[in-house]
Amino acid sequence: MIQKIDEIHGAFDRREITAVQLTKKYLEAARASRLNSFITLCEERALGQARAADEKIASHGRVPRDSHPLLGIPLGIKDIFTIEGVRTTCASKMLDNYVPPYTATLVERLEAKGAVTLGKTNMDEFAMGGSNENSAYGNVLHPTHPDRVPGGSSGGSAAAVGGGLCVASIGTDTGGSIRLPAHYCGLVGLKPTYGSVSRYGMVAFASSLDQAGPMTTSVRDAAILFDAMNGHDPRDSTSANVPPSAKTAAALTEEIDWKNLKIGVPAEYFVEGLAPEVEASVRAALQWFESKGAKLVPVSLPHTRYSVAVYYIVAVSEASSNLARIDGVRFGVRPPGAREATDLADFYRKARALFGPEVKRRIILGTFTLSSGYADAYFRRACQVRRLIRQDFDEAFTKVDLIAGPVSPTTAFRFGEKSDPLQMYLNDILTIPANLAGLPALSMPCGQDGAGLPIGLHLIAPPFAEAALLQAANAFEQGRRA
Amino acid sequence: MTLGNWEAVIGLEIHCQLATETKIFCACPARTAEGVSVADLQPNINTCPVCTGHPGALPVLNRKVVDYAILAGLAMNCRIRQRNVFARKNYFYPDSPKGYQLSQYELPICEDGHLEVEVRPGENKRVIIQRIHMEEDAGKSIHLSGFSVVNLNRAGVPLIEIVSGPDMRSAEEAGAYMRAVHAIVTHIGVTDGNMQEGNFRCDANVSVRPRGRKEFGTRVEIKNVNSFRYVEKAIDFEIARQISLIQGGGAVVQETRLYDADRGLTSSMRSKEEAMDYRYFPDPDLMAVQVDPTWIERVRKNLPELPAKRRDRYIAELGLSHADASALTASAALARFFEESLAELDALGLSPQAGAKPLANWITGELSRLANEAGVQPQSGKIRPRHLAGLVKLTVEQVISNTGAKQALSLAWGNGEAIETIVEREGLKQVSDTGALEAAIKKILAANAGQVAEYRSGKEKVFGFFVGQVMKEMKGKANPGLVNEFLKKMLSGDSQ
Numbered sequence: 001m002i003q004k005i006d007e008i009h010g011a012f013d014r015r016e017i018t019a020v021q022l023t024k025k026y027l028e029a030a031r032a033s034r035l036n037s038f039i040t041l042c043e044e045r046a047l048g049q050a051r052a053a054d055e056k057i058a059s060h061g062r063v064p065r066d067s068h069p070l071l072g073i074p075l076g077i078k079d080i081f082t083i084e085g086v087r088t089t090c091a092s093k094m095l096d097n098y099v100p101p102y103t104a105t106l107v108e109r110l111e112a113k114g115a116v117t118l119g120k121t122n123m124d125e126f127a128m129g130g131s132n133e134n135s136a137y138g139n140v141l142h143p144t145h146p147d148r149v150p151g152g153s154s155g156g157s158a159a160a161v162g163g164g165l166c167v168a169s170i171g172t173d174t175g176g177s178i179r180l181p182a183h184y185c186g187l188v189g190l191k192p193t194y195g196s197v198s199r200y201g202m203v204a205f206a207s208s209l210d211q212a213g214p215m216t217t218s219v220r221d222a223a224i225l226f227d228a229m230n231g232h233d234p235r236d237s238t239s240a241n242v243p244p245s246a247k248t249a250a251a252l253t254e255e256i257d258w259k260n261l262k263i264g265v266p267a268e269y270f271v272e273g274l275a276p277e278v279e280a281s282v283r284a285a286l287q288w289f290e291s292k293g294a295k296l297v298p299v300s301l302p303h304t305r306y307s308v309a310v311y312y313i314v315a316v317s318e319a320s321s322n323l324a325r326i327d328g329v330r331f332g333v334r335p336p337g338a339r340e341a342t343d344l345a346d347f348y349r350k351a352r353a354l355f356g357p358e359v360k361r362r363i364i365l366g367t368f369t370l371s372s373g374y375a376d377a378y379f380r381r382a383c384q385v386r387r388l389i390r391q392d393f394d395e396a397f398t399k400v401d402l403i404a405g406p407v408s409p410t411t412a413f414r415f416g417e418k419s420d421p422l423q424m425y426l427n428d429i430l431t432i433p434a435n436l437a438g439l440p441a442l443s444m445p446c447g448q449d450g451a452g453l454p455i456g457l458h459l460i461a462p463p464f465a466e467a468a469l470l471q472a473a474n475a476f477e478q479g480r481r482a
Numbered sequence: 483m484t485l486g487n488w489e490a491v492i493g494l495e496i497h498c499q500l501a502t503e504t505k506i507f508c509a510c511p512a513r514t515a516e517g518v519s520v521a522d523l524q525p526n527i528n529t530c531p532v533c534t535g536h537p538g539a540l541p542v543l544n545r546k547v548v549d550y551a552i553l554a555g556l557a558m559n560c561r562i563r564q565r566n567v568f569a570r571k572n573y574f575y576p577d578s579p580k581g582y583q584l585s586q587y588e589l590p591i592c593e594d595g596h597l598e599v600e601v602r603p604g605e606n607k608r609v610i611i612q613r614i615h616m617e618e619d620a621g622k623s624i625h626l627s628g629f630s631v632v633n634l635n636r637a638g639v640p641l642i643e644i645v646s647g648p649d650m651r652s653a654e655e656a657g658a659y660m661r662a663v664h665a666i667v668t669h670i671g672v673t674d675g676n677m678q679e680g681n682f683r684c685d686a687n688v689s690v691r692p693r694g695r696k697e698f699g700t701r702v703e704i705k706n707v708n709s710f711r712y713v714e715k716a717i718d719f720e721i722a723r724q725i726s727l728i729q730g731g732g733a734v735v736q737e738t739r740l741y742d743a744d745r746g747l748t749s750s751m752r753s754k755e756e757a758m759d760y761r762y763f764p765d766p767d768l769m770a771v772q773v774d775p776t777w778i779e780r781v782r783k784n785l786p787e788l789p790a791k792r793r794d795r796y797i798a799e800l801g802l803s804h805a806d807a808s809a810l811t812a813s814a815a816l817a818r819f820f821e822e823s824l825a826e827l828d829a830l831g832l833s834p835q836a837g838a839k840p841l842a843n844w845i846t847g848e849l850s851r852l853a854n855e856a857g858v859q860p861q862s863g864k865i866r867p868r869h870l871a872g873l874v875k876l877t878v879e880q881v882i883s884n885t886g887a888k889q890a891l892s893l894a895w896g897n898g899e900a901i902e903t904i905v906e907r908e909g910l911k912q913v914s915d916t917g918a919l920e921a922a923i924k925k926i927l928a929a930n931a932g933q934v935a936e937y938r939s940g941k942e943k944v945f946g947f948f949v950g951q952v953m954k955e956m957k958g959k960a961n962p963g964l965v966n967e968f969l970k971k972m973l974s975g976d977s978q
Contacts, residue, residue, distance in 0.1 A: 082538045095537070102531045104538060203537040207766035236540050237768050318766055321572050324581020325535040329632065348574050370572070370761035379763060 001025060003167050005073055005221050009063040012072060019053035019072030023116050026074045030118060030165040035141045035150075037159040039079045040087050041119035046074065049116040056114070069224055069249075071114030076160040076169035079120035080127055081107050081212075082201040086117075090203050091125045091135040093354040095332045104201020105233045106170065106212050113228045118166050122156030125356045126323065127172055127205040129153050130180055130427050131418065134358045139415060143185055145453060148412040151181030157215050158185040168216040168225060172202060174209045175311050176407070176431025179443035182215055183407035183456030186445045188222045188473070189215045193463045194438030195240035198233030204322040206315035207238070209435040219444060219474040223249035226466060240464070248467045252474045258293030261472070262400040265296050268304040269405030269430055269458075281447030281455040282406045288476060289404070299396040299403065303389045304433055310389065311432040312425055313369045313382035320366025323359070327351050361421065390437040393460075402472055403460040406430055407443045411453035430458060440466045444473050446480075485652075489693045490721045491701075492650035492686060494713075496663055498642050498673045499619065499681035500550045506618045506640035507541030507584065508532035519679050521622055525633040533638035535579030540767050543568075547640040548591065548771060550672040551616045552781040554642055555592030557666050557788055558611045562778050566591040568616075568768045572761040577621035577632045585643075587762040590615035591771065597666075598790065601658045603804045609659050610647030617641050642672070648687065648698065653717035657710050660684060661812065664710075665789040669814035683708040688717055689734070690724045699724070700734040704748055707741050716741035720748050792817055800838035809846045819861035820845055826871030832878060840874050848888055852895045864898035865891070872901035880961050886910035912961040919964055922955045923948075923972050937973055948973065 002008050011017045023046050030038055053072035057063055063071050082088050082100035089095045111117065124134040132140040132155025140155040142148035143162030150159040154171025158181030161169050171178040173191035182189025190213040197212045204210060214225035231244025265286060270279060290296050328334035328351040335354050341347035355363065369378035396403060408427060418424045434441035439460050446457035457476070461469035505512045508530050511520060520528045531539040555562050569587035595611030619641050621634035644663060650656040664682055668675040675682045683706055689699035704720060707713045719741075724734050738757075739748040764770075787795075789811040796807035810820045820841065827837040845860060849870070853860040873891055876882045882890065882905055890904045905911060926948060927934055933944045952965050 080538075082536075088537070090537070098537070100531070100536060100538070102536070102539070199538075200540050201538040204767075235542060237542050238540075238766070317763060321570050321582055321761070321763070324572060324574065325537065325579060327574070327576075327581065329576050330534055330579060330634075331536065344574070344576075367761065370763055372759045372761070375761070375763070 001029070001164050003161075003164060003217050005070070005167065005224050008073060008167065009065060009071070012057050013062045019050040019057070019116065020047060022072060023047055023050035023074050023118070026118055026166055030160070033163055033165050034146070035143060035159040035163045035165070036138050037122055037140050037156040037163060037165060038076065038119040039089055039091060039122050039137050039156070042083075042086055042117055045086065046116050046118050049111065050074075053114055053116065068114035070110060070228055072116060073114065073167050074116045074118045075110065076119060076121040076157050076166040077107060077117055078123055078154055078157050078169070078171050080123060080172055080203045081120075081170070082203070083107050083117065083120075086120065088120065088203070089137070090127070091123045091137055092326075092356065092359070093136045093333060094326050094328070094352070096136075098332045100201075102201065105198035105235060106202065106229050109198075109229050109231075110170070110225075115228070121154070121160050121169055124153035124155065124177075125359050126203065126319070127153040127174055127177055127210075128319070128358050128362055130176065130424055131413070131415075132156065132181070133415065134356055136356055142412050145412060145451070147414055148453070149184065149415060151184035151412065153177040154181050154189075154215065158182060158187055158189070161185070161187055161215050161217060168214055168221050170212055170225075170229075171215050172205075172210055172212045173431075173435065174205050174211075174315060175428045175435050178213050178215060179407050179431050179441060179456070179458065180428070182443040183458075184412035184454065186454030186456075187215050187217060188219050188442065188444045188477075189213065190222045190226060190442040190466070190470070191434065191440065192226060192230060192466055193240070193440045194435075195238055196230045196242075196440075196464065196466070198236045198239050200233055200235040204318075206318040207322060208318060209311075209315060211435070219470055219477045220249060220252055222442070223252050223470045223474070226470070230466075242464060245464075245467060248470055251467050252471060254471060256292075256471055256475055261289070261294040261402075262297050263289055263294050264299035264396050264400035264403040266299050266301045266304070266396070266403060266405060268301050271409060271429065274406060274409045275411065275449070277447075277449040278406050278408075278410065278455050282404075282457055285446040285457045285476065286404055288479065289472075292475070292479070297400050299400055301389075301392040301396060301433065303385060303392050304429070306385050307389055307432045307436055308425055308429050310382045310385045310436060311428070312365070313378050314386060314436070316362040316366035317369045317379045317382075318366070320363045320370065323355075323363055326355075358421070386436050389433055393433070393437045393439060393462075397462045401461075401468060405458050407456040407458040411449045411451070411455060434460050439463060440469055442469060442473055444477060446476075485690075485693075485721065485725070487693050488690050488721075488725050490651055490653075490717070491648045491689045491691065491698055492653075492656045492717060493648040494646045494650070494656060494660060495685040495687070496644040496646075496660065497683050497685075498554075498644065498667050498675075500547060500640040500642060501671070501673050502544060502546045502550065502640055504544055504546075505533055505638035506544050506547050506616070507638055510638065512639045519636075520639065521633065521636040521679075523635055525631070526635060528635040529637070533579065534634050535581070541584060541765075543768060543771065544640065547616055548773065549781055550640075551591045551614060551642050552773065552778060553670050553785060554644070554667060554672055555595060555614050556778075556782055556785055557670050558592070558595040558597055558614065558644070558663075560592035560595030560611055560614060562773055563589060563591055563593060564773050564775075565589065565770050566773070567770045568765045569762045570765050573758050575620070575623070576630065577623045577634070577637070579621065579634060579637055583618060583620065584765055584768070585617035586615035589770075591773070597659070597662055599655070599659045599662045600790070600808070601655050603808075607649075607655055607658070609649045612645045612647050614642050614644050617643060653714040653721070656686060656717050657714040660713055661710055662789070665812050665814075669789050669792075669811075669817070670786060671814065675813065677708045680708050684713060686713060686717055686720075688720045688724070690721055690728070700736050702734060702736065702748075703738045704741050705738055705751060709743075712741060712743050715743075715746060716748055719746060723748065786814070789814075789817070796838075800834060800842075802838060802842050806842040806846050809850075810842060813859070815859065815861050816845075819867065823867035823870040823874075826867045827874055830871055830875050832871075832875050836878065837871075837874050840878060841870060844870060844873060844891070848891055849895075852892065863895055865895055866898075869894050869901050876901065876905060880912060880963060881905070882910050883912050883958070883962060885958060886912065909959070912959050916964065916968070919952075919956070919960060919968055920972070922952055922960070923968055926951045926955060927972060934973065945969070945973070
């Protein structure tokens, strides 16, 4: 099945396939799939959008790419984004029946540019997890190695693209939740600069870290999607008031000034426990850049070692507060017994019982790290160290244009392999710093291990330098293929 | 209340609902055009995903709220913090839709202010304003038998909280301070100040200590009192309770108490041990509020004359009594009403110097009495400035008597008719026709020869009797000045 936006639009133009036919094919594939990558398929809604796309193509004679760069393109949307009238669960039993009364800005923007929303993809409950083993709707399987995890928390979005169940998908990345599954599944996954994509209608896990981004089979598609989704949103106060970059895709093939391109290689990212095959692939990718004339510059990000600790304080603190609204009072499921509660405390105990164990663990941790007497030692201290981590990057980016390294120490692991939460948390050590610093970062395929499992290259850029980041990624993708 | 060897220490936290068009973080109306409280509309109709705390919804700060908070801060001599931050106050309650209230904690918008509060005429007290911060109101819980319901129409309506220092030493001072703050916030127009609706309410922190001791005693917080009188009563009760507790060998427990207005006492709501840990932290959904000097100056231009200054001006320029000037400046609406009436009088040819005093008397006297009976504000009935101007002019020029004027005002209060029309129709004009008066006096004197003789023999007390008789004869419409003048003249026998 064709899975590149340009190719699909070419096929639409030549009337080789209609948007409705394409949507039906993907819906069929999704229904038949065993990957468990969708929680909800929006069949009627998607077909309506596809019909509208076909009408638009008919009336224009071809795909109006400028106004509708995503026309007729079937997408998977992580089930963390609200769509009016469409169930939005966040993979939690607490929201099993939740049908939001409004639509997320990101979804509005994609659909305004012609995208077809095939369905809502599976994920770790409230985006808490790195393997998609924390979904109330079951594990998502790795698209090519079903005994392995697809990564998380955007595991459904990754498996859906990797398994050919949609053209591209939208994930969210709080500590690596786009890049990690992209690395495990051999996809391009972009986490944009914090503030460049609206968070309005994206159910908050950790508000100061969450950022939505595309997961695709090519850098170009990631750029097209990024162009369609970024830009200031007056409904999100943290959305950056910078001019939207709508021309990233167009600028993708601009000639890179290789001689002046400096790529920082942080010693701290080649950690103990880094699988040799992962390291070898990443080093080979770095050599490719060097062979084009880029300069590899050793840089130091000394506070990287605190990043997991800082992240798991900041993220859980914010989450404990963000999830307080999921209480069964105004929406969502009110579990049995809540109605018969003896008092308010008893009501909340019962009303919030349906959160999964990992979510409960993080709510409890976050309540502790914010509590009186402990907030200074935990939350405040973590915020201070977070600033140091950001300064490390500021410092490094005075010397280099991009930073490169591995995405994760290993390739996709087996289900149940990391049963200790702490071990799981440490898996995020290489992706977390970009979230803490708010930087754009992507993962893209750069090799495979002996078992045929994909390995990702991790590229990190200064704030709002998505264009430069995607240009370098595109050059590597095209150069490697040649 | 006399405290003997004890001294009370009181600080107030005043919550004041801001009169913005929309809520603090969304576009839902914060008030209705008809003046009906949004809380009284059909339950939960005045809501959206933001103010009902739907997953994924985000707050966007209403800049008008910042304007109003700055205005209040400037009016209370505060320093405006150029970078101020919203924080989450986390607690679970069904009428708190997000599970936290967006408020300001460590970095409020206004700090370090003060007010000169006039406790008694000429006796001022400086009260420190520690801070003013912006926050959102919660919804309303209604407890029915066996279950509770929640109305979120009010959720997200903007409030400012004005926190005083522990500077007051008596209920009287606390009451005066609360009235002064009320006068200011209504004067500058940031709130309607409606206390029945709870749009202006306070929490009082009260402790006692032996006179002369520096350390504070254990304090008790009295929650949510929405009347000046109740605040004074609640504080007086609490001071007495605490003193007698200590004198009886007990100790004050740090706790939150509620004032029961019907029974006139406070009772425990929750103890310190049950006090909540709000786990404040900066809200990551809102950026820090940056208020640059230009913004502050723009707001400062809208700062109207403040009540204390207005009061002093009334005394100095219009010759009003202290009591009248204070009463008229207690709210901006009333002061405006007074000044508009004064302008109407001017248009009728009566100077402010001549008209102000009688005008003030009518407003603080008879009009206030009528308004009080009806349970409304003096300025919000059918009596408009032109009514008052007409009334004052007719009385000053002695066209109608005081009694006639009261009658006319009372009728106009009911139907809004012009004073002049009422005076005509009801025949309230005083008789200043000297012929008729002379005839009436002659008649009375003739009929009461004995009293005339008494008067002429020096018993001037009977003069009052004659006045009464003449007025009766004239059916109350005689001009009292003329009656006096003519009576004196005729009794002394000049025209006999």
